[in-house]
Amino acid sequence: xILSYANNGMNGCIVASDLLEDYIRKNxxxxxxxxxxxxxxxxPEKLNNELDxxxxxxxxxxxxxxxxxxLEKIENKDKCEILVNPCCVPACKNRSDHYKVIGLEQIAINxxxxxxxxxxxxxxxxxxxxxxxxxxxxxCTCEHRTIFEIKxxxxxxxxxxxxxxxxxxxxxxxxxxxxxxxxxxxxxxxLYYMIKPECRDNARLVFLRNLRRNGVIMVNG
Numbered sequence: 148x149i150l151s152y153a154n155n156g157m158n159g160c161i162v163a164s165d166l167l168e169d170y171i172r173k174n175x176x177x178x179x180x181x182x183x184x185x186x187x188x189x190x191p192e193k194l195n196n197e198l199d200x201x202x203x204x205x206x207x208x209x210x211x212x213x214x215x216x217x218l219e220k221i222e223n224k225d226k227c228e229i230l231v232n233p234c235c236v237p238a239c240k241n242r243s244d245h246y247k248v249i250g251l252e253q254i255a256i257n258x259x260x261x262x263x264x265x266x267x268x269x270x271x272x273x274x275x276x277x278x279x280x281x282x283x284x285x286x287c288t289c290e291h292r293t294i295f296e297i298k299x300x301x302x303x304x305x306x307x308x309x310x311x312x313x314x315x316x317x318x319x320x321x322x323x324x325x326x327x328x329x330x331x332x333x334x335x336x337x338l339y340y341m342i343k344p345e346c347r348d349n350a351r352l353v354f355l356r357n358l359r360r361n362g363v364i365m366v367n368g
Contacts, residue, residue, distance in 0.1 A: 150174070150178065151175075153178070154175045156177045158178065159181055159203055160178055162180055162182065163183040163185035180203055181202060181204040181205070182204070182205040184209070184230060185243075185246040186208075187208055187243045187246075194207070195221065195222055198222065198226050199223070202226065204226055204320055205226055206228045206229075207227055207229050209235060209237065209302045210237060210238055212229065212230070212231075212233065212301075219316065224318050228321070228322050229320065230321075231321050231322065231340065232297060232303065232323055232340070233297070233324065234292040234296075234297050234325075235289050237300060241287060244281050244284040245281075245287055248278060252274055293335060294332070294335045294339050309321055338351060338354075
């Protein structure tokens with residue numbers, strides 16, 4: 148249903164599954180297809196092979212960030228999308244499992260909603276027990292790290308790095324992750340990347356006042 152609504156030649160999908168990709172290409176040929184970082188492609192040769200395929204964009208694995216020996220040799224830099232603020236541990240052994248378990252839980256929640264009345268809550272602890280083989284991924288707390296905690300990671304890319312290093316190399320597509328961050332953490336990521344340093348404090352105040360005005364946060368006087 149979502150694909151049919153979005154199938155107007157202007158939208159796209161990010162895919163990690165070959166099965167899903169084949170379905171989209173067959174039934175929605177106008178859809179732009181992006182190769183997901185969830186594929187965990189960490190071999191430079193395999194990356195270049197992926198870039199040679201019929202993708203609108205290929206989202207690079209975080210572990211390529213600041214690997215300029217690899218980045219310089221990429222042939223289709225205009226097709227690369229770089230995640231600039233990864234919160235995951237570099238070279239994390241559980242990253243692929245983490246991506247997989249997110250997908251499995253989405254399926255589990257969907258099945259729960261089909262089978263139960265709206266007032267029956269989904270039980271994440273039950274899911275965790277059923278998928279104990281992914282214990283390390285399920286217990287990971289990296290997604291709760293703030294922008295201030297990830298700045299020292301070797302995979303971090305600052306706004307200055309984007310303009311002074313990556314754009315001159317030929318990269319032009321950059322991505323901020325964080326759709327599951329809490330509101331204030333996400334706000335700080337956006338302020339860091341999208342607001343000039345001299346304007347951030349004022350922008351933060353405007354943002355917080357708007358949240359209070361709309362009842363998102365309450366202040367006791």
